[in-house]
Amino acid sequence: EAQVTQNPRYLITVTGKKLTVTCSQNMNHEYMSWYRQDPGLGLRQIYYSMNVEVTDKGDVPEGYKVSRKEKRNFPLILESPSPNQTSLYFCASSGRMDNEQFFGPGTRLTVL
Amino acid sequence: ILNVEQSPQSLHVQEGDSTNFTCSFPSSNFYALHWYRWETAKSPEALFVMTLNGDEKKKGRISATLNTKEGYSYLYIKGSQPEDSATYLCAYTSGTYKYIFGTGTRLKVLA
Numbered sequence: 001e002a003q004v005t006q007n008p009r010y011l012i013t014v015t016g017k018k019l020t021v022t023c024s025q026n027m028n029h030e031y032m033s034w035y036r037q038d039p040g041l042g043l044r045q046i047y048y049s050m051n052v053e054v055t056d057k058g059d060v061p062e063g064y065k066v067s068r069k070e071k072r073n074f075p076l077i078l079e080s081p082s083p084n085q086t087s088l089y090f091c092a093s094s095g096r097m098d099n100e101q102f103f104g105p106g107t108r109l110t111v112l
Numbered sequence: 113i114l115n116v117e118q119s120p121q122s123l124h125v126q127e128g129d130s131t132n133f134t135c136s137f138p139s140s141n142f143y144a145l146h147w148y149r150w151e152t153a154k155s156p157e158a159l160f161v162m163t164l165n166g167d168e169k170k171k172g173r174i175s176a177t178l179n180t181k182e183g184y185s186y187l188y189i190k191g192s193q194p195e196d197s198a199t200y201l202c203a204y205t206s207g208t209y210k211y212i213f214g215t216g217t218r219l220k221v222l223a
Contacts, residue, residue, distance in 0.1 A: 045210060103157070106155055
């Protein structure tokens with residue numbers, strides 16, 4: 001089944017404790033992206049990747065890192081999480097910009 | 113700053129009513145406009161990707177039109193059903209792989 005998976009689905013952590021949210025897709029898509037969803041705001045793009053080893057900042061990259069060492073994986077790293085990073089995070093992938101994006105199930109992160 | 117606006121923010125309609133909502137986006141450097149359907153506790157699912165001025169797409173009772181010159185797209189739902197209740201998102205891209213999403217239109221269809 002074609003899908004985007006994310007782990008963990010839920011996470012409660014404390015300020016400053018490094019964490020990684022994994023994202024994996026099995027559709028051989030070149031493009032992958034991370035978004036965060038906050039009440040009253042649209043999905044905001046954090047980082048995106050056009051292919052292996054090619055990444056770029058979205059609109060809200062501060063406090064996040066990404067890597068794309070393999071085509072299928074695009075982990076999101078929070079080196080020192082802060083409470084303002086409490087949010088619902090989505091990973092997405094697509095073959096091209098004029099193709100639909102496939103979204104993962106979401107990761108709800110709470111930083112205390 | 114590029115901005116994508118969706119209106120209305122929310123609406124309630126009766127089952128069987130037809131409805132439509134608007135997505136406004138920058139008309140310059142347009143590449144594609146995406147529509148997504150997002151049900152509560154699920155993840156967004158793609159409805160349409162539109163690239164050409166004058167494009168019209170249809171999927172069942174849902175259709176969309178695109179005007180890139182004036183920077184707007186309409187989403188229409190004919191004969192709304194309770195299962196159409198969801199938030200409808202649009203997203204604009206200028207071809208840089210950056211996507212800008214609107215805040216969505218929350219639709220509630222009352223049985």
